Amino acid sequence: MTLQEEYSATTEEKQRALAELRNIKADFSGRGWFPGTSGNLSIRVGAYAPTRFQFAVTSSGRDKSAQTPEDFLFVDESGRPCEATALKPSAETLIHCEIYRLTGCGAVFHVHTVFNNLISEWFAERGSVPVDAVELIKAFNIWDQDARIDVPIVPNYADIPSIVPEITAALDPRIPGVLLRNHGIYAWGANAFEAKRHLEAFEFLFEYAYRMELLKGSARRG
Numbered sequence: 001m002t003l004q005e006e007y008s009a010t011t012e013e014k015q016r017a018l019a020e021l022r023n024i025k026a027d028f029s030g031r032g033w034f035p036g037t038s039g040n041l042s043i044r045v046g047a048y049a050p051t052r053f054q055f056a057v058t059s060s061g062r063d064k065s066a067q068t069p070e071d072f073l074f075v076d077e078s079g080r081p082c083e084a085t086a087l088k089p090s091a092e093t094l095i096h097c098e099i100y101r102l103t104g105c106g107a108v109f110h111v112h113t114v115f116n117n118l119i120s121e122w123f124a125e126r127g128s129v130p131v132d133a134v135e136l137i138k139a140f141n142i143w144d145q146d147a148r149i150d151v152p153i154v155p156n157y158a159d160i161p162s163i164v165p166e167i168t169a170a171l172d173p174r175i176p177g178v179l180l181r182n183h184g185i186y187a188w189g190a191n192a193f194e195a196k197r198h199l200e201a202f203e204f205l206f207e208y209a210y211r212m213e214l215l216k217g218s219a220r221r222g
């Protein structure tokens, strides 16, 4: 068995991953989370080592509100397609690769929303979004009384490979997500269920943080 074969998944596992991605993509599309072909999703399949893994990822530039046979392809740890295909993996595949390499997680979801863009710009100089004592922090399995978290924000560059070392440096192992400034959130988890829970929690907390800043501002104005 070649190394590639050792890390490739069974046909059944690949089909299960694609079915799960189709359901997740339809769900997120229903929430309006893929404006203008933005967003990308991936689920890891097969054996894992930080230097050898494979995952299914959305193909680049497509309307993610549509369901077609060309929506996904499988790539390896370097982001290269695992088989001959005319499809192009997401332009941000290297970010998924780095998150899998650093965390060993099972799924990575990326969406652009107005709230995640606004809050990442508002707190950009601070370098993270502070969230204090909100119950939904428990979605990240943080159960401290009055827990406080800081969601990392990294610079956004047109050259995607330049973003990767920023994520490597900023990633907090306690926080399953990272914001790209004025771009969007990457959320991950051990599997698609957990990554979806984390993404929903992040989007709730970003809207909460945005509205809390407005309340504080109006209170200061009196």
Ligand SMILES: CSC[C@@H](O)[C@@H](O)C(=O)COP(=O)(O)O
Binding pocket: 036, 037, 038, 039, 040, 058, 059, 060, 061, 062, 089, 090, 091, 092, 110
């Ligand atoms: C078209 S704006 C969004 C893209 O530039 C990118 O940020 C994105 O999220 C989707 O890129 P894709 O290559 O389709 O995965």
Ligand SMILES: [Zn+2]
Binding pocket: 038, 039, 040, 092, 110, 112, 183, 184
């Ligand atoms: Zn994006």
